[in-house]
Amino acid sequence: MNGAQKLTEAFEQLKSALPLAQYPLPLDGVDTLRGLATSLTQQVRDYLLPRASKLDAPLLAVVGGSTGAGKSTLVNSLLRAHVTRPGVLRPTTKSPVLICHPEDEEWFRSERILPDLVRTDAQLHDSRALQIVPFEDLPPGLALLDAPDIDSIDDDNRTLARQLLLAADLWLFVTSAARYADAVPWDYLRQAAERNTVVSV
Known part of the structure; x- marks a missing residue:
């Protein structure tokens, strides 16, 4: 068994062990601990395991940020x-849209990354769906993901946005003058700094 296989096995064991951590008593801070356990489980499953199993997997740049900051518009401008369709109503982006080179499509359609999300070819208003868009002009080895709002009034949107950011190799963090001082984006940026995530704002 080589080093990569040992690492993958260790992450598999960690993924199996994490749900065993229970916090049944209504003590101070228990909700924070439960949230931390959930986030750790998601990061092991959605980021560490896929990376360990395929070290040369395409990089995932998640475009995330505040409500109405122009995430979808930025993705369209870059491409x-x-x-990806910007929305008029808030919350705007409901289901995430992942754009990748056709050579990388098989990797992102597999369940090795973000296994909870159902793959689709159309943009849906469903937080359980992930639209895959093959795009020839995007270089192989890099994918862009237009994520839901981190500060959405919709609980499912916020949960999904957090999960997608945990799976990212790079955050493209989008905000606006109106949202710049909001607490939620800064909280996410602090978490990114703690995890040494590469962030561009």
Whole structure:
């Protein structure tokens, strides 16, 4: 068994052990501990395990941030094409949209990364769906993901946004003058710094 296989096995064992950590007593701070356990489980499953199993897997850049900050517009501008649909109503982006080179499509359609999300070819208003868009002009080895709002009034949106950010190799963090001082984005940025996540704002 080589080093990568040993690492994958260790992460599999960790993933199996994490749900055993129970916090049944109504003590101070128990909700924080439960949230931390959930986040850790998601990061092991959605980021560490896929990376350990395929070290040369395509990088995932998640475009996340505040409500109405222009995440979808930024993605379309970077690609110079209308790929993801900006919304007028808030919360806007409901289901995430992942854009990748056709050579990388098989990797992102597999359940090795973000296994909870159902793959689809159409943009849906469903937080359990992940639209995959193959795009020839995006370089192989890099994918962009247009994520839901981190400060959405919709609980499912916020939960999904957090999960997607935990799976990211890079955050493209989008905010606006109106949202710059909000507590939620800064909390996410602090968490990213603690995990040494590469962030561009």
